[in-house]
Amino acid sequence: MDLIARGHDSGATAIWAGVFWLLAIIAIGAFVYALTRLLLDRRSEARAQAATASAVPNVPMPVVEPAVPARAILDERLARGEIDVAEYRERLDALGT
Structure with missing residues (x-):
C-alpha cells in the first residue's frame, strides 16, 4: 500500500487502462458499422421498392x-x-x- 501511495504500482493499472481503451475503440467501431449497415439496408430496400413499383407491366403511358x-x-x-x-x-x- 505504501508503494501505491508514492506512485509506484505493479503496472496493473496501466494494463487495465489499455484494455478499457481497446474495448472502447472496438465498441465505437461496432456502433459505426451497425449504423452504416442500417442506413445502407434502408437505401437498398427503397431502391428495390422503387424498381418494383416502376416495373408494373401493362400500364399504358x-x-x-x-x-x-x-x-x-x-x-x-x-x-x-x-x-x-x-x-x-x-x-x-x-x-x-
Missing part, C-alpha cells in the same frame, strides 16, 4: 402532346436562318411529317 409542335420550331429556325433549306428538309423527313 399517357400520350403528352408537346406545348409547341416540332414542325413549328423547325419552321421558326428556318425563318431565323439558324438552319438552311437542306437541313430543314432532312429534319422534316426525320419527323415524318
